[in-house]
Each structure stands twice: as C-alpha cells, then as structure tokens.
Amino acid sequence: xxxxxxxxxxxxxxxxxxxxxxxxxxxxxxxxxxxxxxxxxxxxxxxxxxxxxxxxxxxxxxxxxxxxxxxxxxxxxxxxxxxxxxxxxxxxxxxxxxxxxxxxxxxxxxxxxxxxxxxxxxxxxxxxxxxxxxxxxxxxxxxxxxxxxxxxxxxxxxxxxxxxxxxxxxxxxxxxxxxxxxxxxxxxxxxxxxxxxxxxxxxxxxxxxxxxxxxxxxxxxxxxxxxxxxxxxxxxxxxxxxxxxxxxxxxxxxxxxxxxxxxxxxxxxxxxxxxxxxxxxxxxxxxxxxxxxx
Numbered sequence: 001x002x003x004x005x006x007x008x009x010x011x012x013x014x015x016x017x018x019x020x021x022x023x024x025x026x027x028x029x030x031x032x033x034x035x036x037x038x039x040x041x042x043x044x045x046x047x048x049x050x051x052x053x054x055x056x057x058x059x060x061x062x063x064x065x066x067x068x069x070x071x072x073x074x075x076x077x078x079x080x081x082x083x084x085x086x087x088x089x090x091x092x093x094x095x096x097x098x099x100x101x102x103x104x105x106x107x108x109x110x111x112x113x114x115x116x117x118x119x120x121x122x123x124x125x126x127x128x129x130x131x132x133x134x135x136x137x138x139x140x141x142x143x144x145x146x147x148x149x150x151x152x153x154x155x156x157x158x159x160x161x162x163x164x165x166x167x168x169x170x171x172x173x174x175x176x177x178x179x180x181x182x183x184x185x186x187x188x189x190x191x192x193x194x195x196x197x198x199x200x201x202x203x204x205x206x207x208x209x210x211x212x213x214x215x216x217x218x219x220x221x222x223x224x225x226x227x228x229x230x231x232x233x234x235x236x237x238x239x240x241x242x243x244x245x246x247x248x249x250x251x252x253x254x255x256x257x258x259x260x261x262x263x264x265x266x267x268x269x270x271x272x273x274x275x276x277x278x279x280x281x282x283x284x285x286x287x288x289x290x291x292x293x294x
Contacts, residue, residue, distance in 0.1 A: 041058045081145065098162055
C-alpha cells in the first residue's frame with residue numbers, strides 16, 4: 001500500500017520536479033536551437049531568429065558544407081585518429097596502470113610519482129612543439145596517435161579500479177601457469193570494462209575535438225582534420241557574406257554566416273551525442289568505482 005503523501009512532501013515533489021524540468025530544458029534547448037537553425041531556410045532564419053521550430057525547411061547549409069573540397073577526406077582523418085587514438089590510448093593506459101599495481105615492477109613508486117607530477121606541471125606550447133618536431137612527428141599521422149597513448153588521469157583512474165579487484169582471481173590464474181600479460185588480457189581487462197568505457201569516452205571526445213596539433217604541426221591538406229577545416233569555415237563565416245561565398249567555392253545557394261556556424265556546430269557534436277548514451281551506463285559506474293577504491 002502506497003504511503004499517503006503529506007502536504008510538505010507534495011510541495012517538495014512539485015518544486016523538485018519543476019526544477020529538474022527547467023534544468024532539463026536548459027540543457028537540451030541549446031542543442032535543439034542549433035538543430036532547427038541549421039535546417040531552417042537560411043534567408044528566413046537570418047531575418048527572424050528560429051526559437052522553437054524551423055523557419056521553413058532547407059538542407060542548403062548541409063549541402064554547402066559537405067560539397068566542399070577535402071571535407072570527406074578530413075572527416076576520414078578525424079575518424080581514423082579518434083578510433084586509433086582511443087583504442088591505443090585505452091590499451092596503453094590500462095596496461096601501464098596494471099603494471100603500476102605490481103610491487104615487482106622496478107622504480108614503480110618513482111614512475112607513479114612522476115606520472116602524477118605531470119598533472120600539475122605543464123611544459124607549455126613551445127617545448128611541446130620542439131619535442132614533437134624532434135621526434136619526427138611534424139606532418140606525420142602518428143602525431144595524432146602517439147602523444148596521447150598515455151594520460152596520467154586515465155592511468156590513475158584505471159589503477160584505482162584495478163586495485164579494487166580481488167587479488168585471489170589473479171593469484172589463482174598465476175598458480176595455473178598464466179603470465180602477467182595473460183592475466184591482464186583475460187581477467188583484469190574484461191573485469192575493468194566499466195572504467196575502460198569511461199576512459200574510452202574521455203579519450204574519444206578529446207581526440208574528436210582536437211585541432212590545435214593539426215594547426216601547429218600538420219601543414220598538408222592530406223592530414224587536415226575535420227575540426228580544423230570547419231574552424232577555417234567558421235573564420236570565413238565571421239567575415240562578410242561575400243567572403244563566405246568566395247571561401248565556399250562560390251556556391252550558388254544562399255547561406256548566412258550564422259547558418260554555417262550552426263551547421264558546423266551540429267556536425268561536430270552529433271557523433272558524440274549519438275555515442276555517449278550507448279556508453280552512459282558504463283560511464284557512470286566506471287567513474288564512481290574508479291574514483292574511490294573499493
């Protein structure tokens with residue numbers, strides 16, 4: 001039998017639900033606004049702002065964007081760096097974190113302290129640029145993958161999670177003749193899937209949104225990422241409309257700087273919006289269990 005709500009509890013529920021509803025609308029509305037603006041008729045949206053529903057319907061913004069030279073190649077480069085960077089980063093961080101839990105690892109404490117220090121001290125842009133250039137990563141696709149293979153925050157998160165796993169599982173496997181790598185591959189890594197999913201989200205979002213490494217160290221169009229290409233379009237969209245048309249290969253459709261901005265924003269955020277709900281369950285569990293040792 002349901003307990004009868006008191007007047008105070010009813011008022012609390014009403015206020016609580018109302019605040020959550022307002023917060024939800026404030027969170028979702030920016031995405032909705034960007035979407036309806038991007039599919040509105042550019043001329044009508046420029047004259048009267050689209051607030052709740054599209055003003056007309058037009059895909060001219062998306063057609064304009066996706067018919068530009070190198071756009072699909074840049075999209076492929078961004079996807080490739082995101083996939084390879086995420087897979088490599090997750091594997092290296094997980095393996096390094098597992099090794100840091102072993103007392104037999106030489107200089108284990110020193111490596112862990114050195115790793116933590118990197119979270120507080122940054123060398124800056126110029127030393128980073130010099131090191132990347134000395135390593136031969138300029139105009140090299142590996143520039144997008146190798147520097148991000150190990151992240152101090154991700155290593156610490158995974159290490160803390162691994163330490164919460166019962167050591168009896170590993171001990172029984174070692175007694176049966178399994179080596180450390182076999183234990184990591186068949187026991188530790190599968191059991192760490194919640195925190196692995198969390199780290200994968202962090203890494204994938206960072207890789208997908210990154211464009212400064214492309215701007216400073218990759219000067220060829222073959223290595224241009226979608227984010228830098230769209231950044232250049234946004235820069236063009238902030239100029240006069242005539243300059244926008246010239247930058248966009250003298251397109252025949254009428255677009256406005258704001259419509260191009262909204263379309264670009266929608267294009268770069270849509271993949272993350274689609275992928276995040278799929279991993280949300282693992283993300284929530286992993287961030288909680290990886291942050292506090294069980």
